[in-house]
Amino acid sequence: MNNIQMVDLKTQYEHIKQEINQAIQDVLDQAAFINGPQVKKFASELGAYTGASFVTTCGNGTDALQIAMMALGFKPGDEVIVPAFTYVATVEVIALLGLIPVFVDVTEDTFELDIDQLAYRITERTVGIVTVHLYGQCSNMEKILDFAGLHGLKVIEDTAQALGAVYTFSDGKTMKAGTMGHIGTTSFFPSKNLGCYGDGGAIFTNDPDLGEKIQMIANHGQKQKYYHDSVGVNSRLDTLQAAILSVKLNYLDTYAGARNEVATAYDAAFDSHPQINIPVRVKQSTHVFHQYTVRLQESVDRYAFKSYLNGKGIPSMVYYPLPLHLQKAYLMYGGKVGQFPVSEKLCERVISLPIHTEMTSSQQDYIIEQVYSFF
Numbered sequence: 001m002n003n004i005q006m007v008d009l010k011t012q013y014e015h016i017k018q019e020i021n022q023a024i025q026d027v028l029d030q031a032a033f034i035n036g037p038q039v040k041k042f043a044s045e046l047g048a049y050t051g052a053s054f055v056t057t058c059g060n061g062t063d064a065l066q067i068a069m070m071a072l073g074f075k076p077g078d079e080v081i082v083p084a085f086t087y088v089a090t091v092e093v094i095a096l097l098g099l100i101p102v103f104v105d106v107t108e109d110t111f112e113l114d115i116d117q118l119a120y121r122i123t124e125r126t127v128g129i130v131t132v133h134l135y136g137q138c139s140n141m142e143k144i145l146d147f148a149g150l151h152g153l154k155v156i157e158d159t160a161q162a163l164g165a166v167y168t169f170s171d172g173k174t175m176k177a178g179t180m181g182h183i184g185t186t187s188f189f190p191s192k193n194l195g196c197y198g199d200g201g202a203i204f205t206n207d208p209d210l211g212e213k214i215q216m217i218a219n220h221g222q223k224q225k226y227y228h229d230s231v232g233v234n235s236r237l238d239t240l241q242a243a244i245l246s247v248k249l250n251y252l253d254t255y256a257g258a259r260n261e262v263a264t265a266y267d268a269a270f271d272s273h274p275q276i277n278i279p280v281r282v283k284q285s286t287h288v289f290h291q292y293t294v295r296l297q298e299s300v301d302r303y304a305f306k307s308y309l310n311g312k313g314i315p316s317m318v319y320y321p322l323p324l325h326l327q328k329a330y331l332m333y334g335g336k337v338g339q340f341p342v343s344e345k346l347c348e349r350v351i352s353l354p355i356h357t358e359m360t361s362s363q364q365d366y367i368i369e370q371v372y373s374f375f
């Protein structure tokens with residue numbers, strides 16, 4: 001079986017080549033490479049898709065988090081709660097802004113911030129919670145928003161892995177990932193569910209004041225050119241990327257459907273496997289399967305498994321091998337081994353299998369067969 005990849009961006013491009021090439025050509029012809037009309041157009045399409053009232057596009061998903069925290073007015077010394085098991089971007093911008101990251105553990109079966117621990121981590125300096133919809137499924141937003149409301153905290157949803165996921169509240173109301181908290185952020189890194197052909201990101205809010213602040217901060221803190229009301233950054237989605245994203249947004253739900261088909265087949269294949277725990281789906285959220293991540297039982301040598309698959313031409317990835325509280329760069333916040341046992345255990349046991357929009361059933365059958373042959 002040849003050419004199995006974690007993400008197959010080349011085949012995906014081939015299927016939409018005409019449209020993409022035309023969109024790129026249009027930008028080249030009009031030569032408005034920065035803030036061309038496609039940028040505004042894409043932002044408004046993304047607003048219509050997500051239901052967010054205000055969408056600001058920016059340079060990448062990490063900038064989006066930084067701009068969100070600046071717009072919320074977080075000040076040096078303020079504490080921000082963040083899961084210990086996630087990508088580094090969140091804690092990085094917290095540190096850069098002089099804020100204090102306060103880690104919480106995650107739940108073992110759904111990989112989301114453990115809401116039962118919030119009460120133990122809050123202090124009078126806490127100003128916000130960043131929740132990460134890891135691997136493509138929404139965190140327990142209802143509980144997080146209730147807790148935040150009770151304590152006057154701001155909620156940022158890191159939606160880099162879950163754009164398009166739908167959350168259902170207990171009253172039946174549904175909302176898209178990234179639009180439930182005070183601010184939502186996302187990334188258009190090529191391998192994300194909505195990926196461009198370079199770097200890109202966006203910030204969502206339903207609050208007009210925040211919407212205006214975000215726009216200003218992303219653009220050097222100016223509303224009027226050369227008049228700077230606040231310290232800002234330079235973070236832009238370029239016109240070429242916006243044009244590409246406009247095309248790809250039309251396919252996002254179809255792509256999520258394709259990812260779900262792959263996930264459902266993996267679920268069926270591994271559900272009763274004694275050494276593999278499949279990812280648990282919660283009923284309040286749809287899953288867009290940015291990653292299909294399983295937990296291996298302790299008896300399994302994960303790296304032997306990984307290299308066995310690799311020998312069969314099957315890539316796999318460990319997202320993530322070390323929790324944030326134990327990363328060298330962030331030890332200064334007092335992280336200790338044993339402090340967040342679930343995150344630490346997941347870092348030792350998780351492995352993500354190939355999942356993407358172009359996977360054929362014969363490729364998937366082969367992967368399943370080889371996984372079984374290892375055991």
Ligand SMILES: *Cc1c(COP(=O)(O)O)cnc(C)c1O
Pocket residue numbers: 060061062063086087089090132158160161186187188189199200201
């Ligand atoms: C990819 C990712 C980011 C950062 O996005 P960039 O565009 O690479 O800066 C942030 N958070 C999470 C959870 C991510 O997966």
